[in-house]
Amino acid sequence: MTIAEVSKKYDITPDTLRYYERIGLISNVPRTKNGIRDYDEKSCRRIEFIKCMRSAGVEIETLIKYISLVETGKSTIDDRMKLLEEQREKLLIKQKSINETLDRLNYKISVYEEIKLGKRKDFSEE
Amino acid sequence: MTIAEVSKKYDITPDTLRYYERIGLISNVPRTKNGIRDYDEKSCRRIEFIKCMRSAGVEIETLIKYISLVETGKSTIDDRMKLLEEQREKLLIKQKSINETLDRLNYKISVYEEIKLGKRKDFSEE
DNA sequence: CCTTGACTTAGAGTGCACTTTAAGTGATAT
DNA sequence: ATATCACTTAAAGTGCACTCTAAGTCAAGG
Numbered sequence: 001m002t003i004a005e006v007s008k009k010y011d012i013t014p015d016t017l018r019y020y021e022r023i024g025l026i027s028n029v030p031r032t033k034n035g036i037r038d039y040d041e042k043s044c045r046r047i048e049f050i051k052c053m054r055s056a057g058v059e060i061e062t063l064i065k066y067i068s069l070v071e072t073g074k075s076t077i078d079d080r081m082k083l084l085e086e087q088r089e090k091l092l093i094k095q096k097s098i099n100e101t102l103d104r105l106n107y108k109i110s111v112y113e114e115i116k117l118g119k120r121k122d123f124s125e126e
Numbered sequence: 127m128t129i130a131e132v133s134k135k136y137d138i139t140p141d142t143l144r145y146y147e148r149i150g151l152i153s154n155v156p157r158t159k160n161g162i163r164d165y166d167e168k169s170c171r172r173i174e175f176i177k178c179m180r181s182a183g184v185e186i187e188t189l190i191k192y193i194s195l196v197e198t199g200k201s202t203i204d205d206r207m208k209l210l211e212e213q214r215e216k217l218l219i220k221q222k223s224i225n226e227t228l229d230r231l232n233y234k235i236s237v238y239e240e241i242k243l244g245k246r247k248d249f250s251e252e
Numbered sequence: 253c254c255t256t257g258a259c260t261t262a263g264a265g266t267g268c269a270c271t272t273t274a275a276g277t278g279a280t281a282t
Numbered sequence: 283a284t285a286t287c288a289c290t291t292a293a294a295g296t297g298c299a300c301t302c303t304a305a306g307t308c309a310a311g312g
């Protein structure tokens with residue numbers, strides 16, 4: 001799979017894919033005899049994992065650390081679990097923030113709707 | 127309320143509070159005769175609103191736009207609603223990402239737990 | 253043969269959201 | 283009185299995650 005195909009499949013620019021490789025997030029990407037990347041299944045699974053984590057805001061540094069633990073081998077399983085649990089905590093906090101803000105947006109939108117319908121004339125600004 | 131008090135109350139550094147004011151997110155902050163900020167109720171409500179939105183990742187530019195609509199007056203209610211609805215859409219997408227990533231983290235953590243308990247020996251890396 | 257287009261690299265540049273610095277003022281504590 | 287502390291401003295700096303540029307290679311098509 002060429003970089004263009006992978007880029008399309010996962011909606012990640014070739015620049016970003018090369019960047020991920022450069023910083024050690026995706027290692028051992030196979031090359032053709034001309035040095036052109038030819039992504040295999042393993043690389044694709046890695047990319048999909050990174051995309052998922054990044055889309056939720058998991059930091060690059062954290063992913064680099066996790067990947068390096070994975071590549072070190074089975075002795076790092078405790079560390080990997082700890083790292084994943086920390087990230088879960090962070091995401092739970094984010095989830096809470098987003099849920100609270102969504103509630104607030106829904107409330108504000110409903111207030112504006114009432115105003116438009118003439119059911120309400122006074123409202124606190126913001 | 128001094129900047130230090132507001133900073134503590136909302137857990138936002140004084141630097142950030144001044145920055146918000148500079149870029150037009152918080153306007154008309156009262157001052158003492160010496161030019162020192164003396165935040166009133168209105169400013170505090172505004173700060174709390176910004177904090178909530180920012181904590182969910184709503185962009186500064188978007189908040190500046192919203193605030194300027196609010197300050198323009200009632201003629202902007204349709205625009206405000208549209209803006210808030212757009213932000214709600216964005217947050218729903220984020221919420222989905224986070225939920226998916228949390229599911230994945232939970233699954234991975236449970237796999238590692240099984241490995242630790244000796245219930246599983248093989249597992250796909252990452 | 254020559255152009256086109258996709259790829260390669262290293263390194264510089266960008267955008268966002270702060271954060272720090274430099275230089276200064278003014279009220280309180282020793 | 284002098285030091286300390288919190289505050290003030292404008293402007294430069296930082297960190298993260300890309301994103302772009304420059305200079306080059308290579309294979310296929312006209």
